[in-house]
Amino acid sequence: MALSREIYSAFEDVVGREHISDDPAMMPAYHQVQFAAIVLPENTAEVQAVVRLCNRYTLPFQAVCTGWTGAFPKDILYIDLRRMNRIVEINEKGMYAVVEPYVITAQLQAELFRRGLHMNLKGAGSNCAAMLRGHGHLDQTTSGDDRNHLAIEWVTPAGDIVRSGAAGSTGAWFCGDGPGPSLRSILTSAVPPGVTPGVFTRAAIKLYHWPGPVQFPIQGVSPKYTLRQVPPNFMARYYSFPSVEKMWRAEIKLGENEIAFELMGFNVSMVASNITTSNEEDEKVFQQMQGEVQGPGFFVILAGNSAADFAYKKKVLDQIIRENDGRSLKSVEDPEVEGILLCQCIRVTASIRETFRAGGAFSSIPVMGQRDLTIRWAVGAGRAKEPLIAKGLIVDDGGAFFGWGVEQGHLGKTEIFCKFDPANPKAKEAVERWQKEQSERAFVERYFAMTMGPQDAVGPALANYHLWWRKVTEAIDPNHVSPEAGALV
């Protein structure tokens, strides 16, 4: 439903004529949804003014950063945060960076490398917003963003500006919990339903030491970028194991010894996707690698702070692999392939090859938890994929799952997905059914509770968190204008 001229003008007064539109020509590019209007605020003050207008006119809104994913009802106001794309601060001494929602990870990470710093990266890819809350390839050493978000600036659904932690009291961003209000339980999004209403307009991100070059020595022309040389004291390898148990034991040992810069439990299907430049080549390389591996495996990056540190880490790695009967995948030892993977998996530039390139869509079940438990569940979910592969409904990846260590293996993330052609209704239906069944199985068999699952079913098993959460959202969104936010996605 179109906004009245009066309401449209009110928003126009805030963001300017150039930055609002309700023209039908805009909508196909915005998730094919007929929004009441799309607005592009430039700063927090404009976001606040927009949100206050939404309250005045009881107009629901949703805000996005890059807007890669999301489900949106029609007739709401779509807040596109694209114009908020500034790196506000990189504090080298305090080791944090403050960014606006449309700074993408690739931009911030490149700036950090120059300063000898790096950050947690989201597995979805460095095309995502840097302040996106998530997990990814570097979790082994950086943990996920439950730890990495420091102070956050949040425009509440009612239109108040709240700055958490140090930013709430001192104006500095170094801590999310104080001195000043800690809103971790609300802002972390780790608590189901996982998305805090309102709009996140700035966030401070914790930074880490980067032992690598200020810039990777890339050569070649897209899509085949290679490294002129593997940077000193860096190494990338893929190891396969005779059993899931041995792979997991090796993971635990790597964590205990704190030697892996990155530990990514890729399956070979994902390795093949990363190093190939087309679907046809991907299929061929995957088949070849399937024949080379002895079972499940993981990808490891070592990054030494010195030659001696690197030598030590390599020695420990070799011993762990040996003790668990691991075997290095020869094709990854090729320096060209090693360089491609090293750079891609630190910069996370090729996740789209792993997910969307094959069929155009994928459906995933991601879970956090103890790796031994979640892997056990994932093995079953992988087997459940096999009939779909046999029928040609999903891409053949060997039924594989993947995952990675978080905080040196104290926690872990396990994920499994199906790649398919969304234009094929049978495939879509089969994948949806698989997702539902495997999520339910996880809950029933007490592996984990899908936070995206039905709240009334999951909530009672988790201290009735859902009832508390509803009370919180009722309090912060009295006009029900922010049914779901998502500015951190």
Added chain:
Amino acid sequence: MGLEQYKGDMAMCCRCSCCKFIPLQRVEGHPYSTVCPSIARFDFHAYSGGGRLNIGTAMLDGSLEYTDKLLDIVYNCQMCGACGVSCNYAMDMQVQEPINEIRIRCVGDGKTHPALDGAIRRLRKQGSMVPASGPRGAWASGLGLKNIATARADVLLHVGCLTSYDKSRHALARAAAKILRKGGVDFAIAGDDEACCGGRAYQMGYERDFLRQARKNMAMIKKAGVRTVVTACADGYQAFKVLYDKYGLKKDLEVLHITEYIDRLLQSGELRLRRSVDLAVTYHDPCRLGRLGEPWIHWEGKKMPGDRFVFDPPREYRRGTFGVYEPPRNVLRSIPGLRLSEMTRIKEYAWCCGAGGGVLESNPEFALWTARERMEEAASTGAAAIVTACPWCEKIFRHAAASSGCGLEVYDIVELVARAL
């Protein structure tokens, strides 16, 4: 088939936004990390490569009617192909081709831009994309060059509309001729009979006008027995080499850009550059010599049934890999005294100059904005001059330099080569 043939490709867009940035591995920081002038200037997702594909899909399913905003989106694009390169780093799908087809469809439906209509009227009447005054071959006056109407030659030098009719650019055409002559090349020109290549008409969406020019040119070339066309303009290069081939008109004609020919002459020793040119420069890759200058790939096939977006026979994509990137750089490196430094956005992911796709005609303010962005990037290298290999880039850069007061000099590569002879 038009836009319909790209239905599957357009549906592959996953809205990842890679089309807005240079290939992610090439991002070196926050500045100069974006690649698409249109989304950078207009911000709404509809102006991005992915947004345009979404619009194409909606056009096909009939859910979208023409509005002023739709035409604003369609015509505010330089058709530079950068979005496609960034997308195709990871994805197997056509990007630039459906965007071309959207324009062609708009023109076919009579939904044109008045400024572009004016340019095409001129083309139909005067045979030129720029106002024609005086004879087209006037630049060659007094040089004593062979004309293919009266003499045989294997090589035809095609200088293009802008260079022919803009007197301030005649020196460029003369320099190109001087270089070829110095290199001992047996070449001719078409003089007053030279016809517009049609490339800019194609960019604007006027496919029929492009084809008329293409057929005219190829008939003349066939009649004259020319084996090689050398262009001094990136638009002309892409038209002869890529677009004529796409429409099955090029046959076995060899098409070279002047920088490729000079590089060849330098490599073989037939041309030597002896004079020093004491200048710090940076090189701008014209889109239609670089990423859009890679050869056309003829392919016919069908999607394989099943889960993957794969084809029988396998479909190859033009990802910008085989554009002309090294020859101009080789030429610049051969000039004694000249120092070349690179900008952040180069080769397949170079930022567009702003003048293409009819934007110079339909929205000169946007064209200039785009050029200024490039000039700022050029200045950030510390170079004293920006060098390009296309008169349209040179024209907009000169305008940007003058209006911004950035102090950068602007050169076409042939000027510097001629100076070094």
